[in-house]
Amino acid sequence: MRDPRSALAETVSRIDLLLTDGRTRDDVLDLTDLSVQSGVPTEVIAVLLDGGEAPAQDISDRIIGRIVHLRETRLRPDGTRHSYEEIASSFGASRASLSNMVNGRKKDAAARPARSGGPLASTQAGIERFFFGEPTGWLSADPETALNDALQPILKQLRTAAGDTVGADRAVALRAAAALPADKWELLQGVIDTLEKQARAELAQE
Known part of the structure; x- marks a missing residue:
């Protein structure tokens, strides 16, 4: 990966x-x-x-923070937040379990040691399915x-x-190559020469 x-x-x-x-x-x-x-x-x-x-962040705190973020940014058509009961019931959980998980984690977060785990994968998947239609890994994804x-x-x-995607990719490659130092240009030129020889050899065989 x-x-x-x-x-x-x-x-x-x-x-x-x-x-x-x-x-x-x-x-x-x-x-x-x-x-x-x-x-x-x-x-x-x-x-x-x-x-x-x-900054380093406990995975549970990240997930809880993003659950709160989803409720604040993915609103109902009338502009109000989705309730914990509405979200939890969509994947067979109770309002209390979800509310306690979020609010309990938010309290005294600085006093807890960092952990590598987080809320149950089924809970994360259920929340993501509610907001995105399918599990996406969004809640636990690292910031990068x-x-x-x-x-x-x-x-x-x-x-x-910029035009067709192939042309845009070529433009990006050329602009990136233009910034290469001389020694890198020589290496790149060697690669280009090799590719040209291979292409000519393949054409000669057709």
Whole structure:
């Protein structure tokens, strides 16, 4: 599995390379909206976009925080929050069990030692199914993965705006190559020459 930080860094790099006509990240990235989509606080998003690391967090606290986040950002059509009873009953749990889990975890969080576990997987899956239609791993995803997923629609829009996706990928590759130092250019040129020889050999055999 790819390292989440590396995957995020690649996505951010692709976005940067697709920014043309003087546009900057601030023109295409809304930290508030990214926070809504990812469940990651805006201040942490800013750090991650600059290549920093997210603060260490107990997995249970992360999950509880995102449950609270979902209730505050994914509202009913009338603008009110979904009740614990409404959410819990959708996967056969009780209002009290879900409410106690969230509110009990929120109390005195700083006094508890960090743990590697979290709420039952079935509970997480049930909550995600209620809000997203299917289990997605959103509640427990590390900040880098959650932010990377939230950036994908923006990356897709930029690639589409740049033309066909193949052409956009080529443009990204060329702009990235232009920033390579001389020794890296020589290595890249060697790879290109090898590919050209292989292509010519294959054409000669047809």
